[in-house]
Amino acid sequence: MIKMLKIVSIAWLTLASLTIPLQANEVLDRVAVIVNDGVILQSEVDTMLVQIKRNAAEQDIKLPSDDVLRVQAIDRLVLQEIQLQIARRNGIEVSDAQLEQTIASIAREAGITVEELRAEITGLGSTWQGYRESIRREMIIGELQRNAVRDRVYISPQEIANLTSMMEEMSSNEVEYRLSHILIGLRDGSSSDEVQTARERAENVLQSLRDGRDFAETAISSSAGSRALEGGDLGWMNINAMPTLFAEAVRDKRKGDLIGPIKSGVGFHILKVADTRGIETVEIEEVKARHILLRPSVILSDKRAKEQLNEFRQQIISGEAEFSDLALEHSDDTGSASQGGDLGWNDPSVFDDAFKQAVENAELGEISEPFRSQFGWHIVEVLDRRVQDATERSKENRAYQLLYRRKYQEELENWQQEMRDQAYIEEVTE
Numbered sequence: 001m002i003k004m005l006k007i008v009s010i011a012w013l014t015l016a017s018l019t020i021p022l023q024a025n026e027v028l029d030r031v032a033v034i035v036n037d038g039v040i041l042q043s044e045v046d047t048m049l050v051q052i053k054r055n056a057a058e059q060d061i062k063l064p065s066d067d068v069l070r071v072q073a074i075d076r077l078v079l080q081e082i083q084l085q086i087a088r089r090n091g092i093e094v095s096d097a098q099l100e101q102t103i104a105s106i107a108r109e110a111g112i113t114v115e116e117l118r119a120e121i122t123g124l125g126s127t128w129q130g131y132r133e134s135i136r137r138e139m140i141i142g143e144l145q146r147n148a149v150r151d152r153v154y155i156s157p158q159e160i161a162n163l164t165s166m167m168e169e170m171s172s173n174e175v176e177y178r179l180s181h182i183l184i185g186l187r188d189g190s191s192s193d194e195v196q197t198a199r200e201r202a203e204n205v206l207q208s209l210r211d212g213r214d215f216a217e218t219a220i221s222s223s224a225g226s227r228a229l230e231g232g233d234l235g236w237m238n239i240n241a242m243p244t245l246f247a248e249a250v251r252d253k254r255k256g257d258l259i260g261p262i263k264s265g266v267g268f269h270i271l272k273v274a275d276t277r278g279i280e281t282v283e284i285e286e287v288k289a290r291h292i293l294l295r296p297s298v299i300l301s302d303k304r305a306k307e308q309l310n311e312f313r314q315q316i317i318s319g320e321a322e323f324s325d326l327a328l329e330h331s332d333d334t335g336s337a338s339q340g341g342d343l344g345w346n347d348p349s350v351f352d353d354a355f356k357q358a359v360e361n362a363e364l365g366e367i368s369e370p371f372r373s374q375f376g377w378h379i380v381e382v383l384d385r386r387v388q389d390a391t392e393r394s395k396e397n398r399a400y401q402l403l404y405r406r407k408y409q410e411e412l413e414n415w416q417q418e419m420r421d422q423a424y425i426e427e428v429t430e
Contacts, residue, residue: 033074034426035081040074048073052220052229061231062214064221072220072228074427079416082423084137087144094139095302097372101354102135143374145412152411155403163240163399164392177239177250178275180215180232185224185267188421202261202268209258215272224267226413233274240402243410246271266413284394287348287359288384290341292326293333295376305377309370313379316367323367323381332376345386347394355380 033040049069056063063069107117121131184202186195205222209215216231223232239247246269249259253273260270292312294305312330315321324340331337348356354373362368362382370377388394 031428033078034424034428035078036085036424038081038085040077040081044077045070045073048077055229056220059216059231061216061220064217068221075224076229078423078425079420080137080141082419083141083144083416086148086419087140090144090147092140092143092147094136094143095372097302097306098139098354098374099132099136101372102139103132105353105357106135145415149408149411149415152415153404153407155400155407159403160396160399163403164395167240167395167399175239176236176277177242177253177273178236178277179234179242179246179250180219180272180274181225181227181234182215182219182223182232182270183225183228183267184222184261184270186265188417198268199261199263202270206258206260206270209270209272215274225269226416232272236277238402240399241405243406245269247406266417283387284347285385285387286345287382288345288386289343289359289362289380289382290323290327290339291333291336291343291355291378291380292323292331292341293376293378294330295332302372302377306370306372309377309379313367313370342383347397350397 029041029043031039032042032045049066052069052073053063103117104114107114110117112120118128121128182205184198184205186198190198205218209218216233219225219228219232225232227234239251242250243264245262245264249262250271250273253259255273255276257273258270259272261268262271263269292309294300294309296302296305300308308330312321312326316323316326324342327337327341331341333341336343348359351359352373352375354371355378358368358371358378358380359382362380364382364384366381368378368380370379372378
């Protein structure tokens, strides 16, 4: 159950949307911050503060004062509101079907049922509807970020070749690092005096850490990084998946080492190597699958797309129709439709999360129930499985993914900073 609670806590911290019932004699809600043409309510700030404290208690992290926490909570809520406003303008939505699939996945990863997850949420004194909407908003922001950032990421064939070559030279005992991070931020167009002030502040923070101050507590109170409220924990990362600045600084460092300050376009970074571990070589299980995709549109409703795929499934199972013929005639995946829906051999990790889950759980020769991915509604059949050593193709794919994740994170932070700089933000005092 601890794993499930961790998943729940992260989701709520990322997008606080729980409702705290008003007690007798409490004042009505008020506007805490104006963000463009939207607002952040005081109840939202209070809710996030409650969850931050709950999460810190679970992890035994000492927190700074409420005033410092409030600044961090408002900062996160402001960034959330800005992104949701952009998503609304771009017409980004998450259907109930997509939401249900994601919640089912969260429960499955925690090793419980959806009903057990619901009981845990309500047992914490929160509403199931509030939790569902927090997940929906998280999904919307994730889709917005992918749409906004992926076109900013360019990876040249030479970069892939260079990284592939470097990966081939690495030993099987390659090291992963668990990093903790503090960012002393700089706004766009900062003056030389502001840069110097930020540098001095970063050096003072680093010195306090060397003197024994707790890193997680310092990150919560001082960091402008996206993981500040998690104590700056960036999780486990291969050195090739880190931002370039971090990778160069972290190489050959040991557990407990402090690194920095490192200057980038968004400020000064301080890192701590919280832990290290060796990476085991793993084999890749590939699947050969075929599918039929129907994309909902103004002509084909979401409900009708699912119904039509159910009809196709029954026709295939009963022998009335061939999978390949239906794919050729009806599938909206133009790349595979001409091949009877055949996707060839693939590592499941290259697929959308919902599609990946479907092919990993499917029995050979079984026609899946219709399921929803970000691309539309599918039925899928897994034709075969095989275990492969890392081939040249998979090495290049892995190199591409590592480069993409590295550059994506850098571009995401740049894009978020740009959106924040362009927004009108006014904190409302009582």
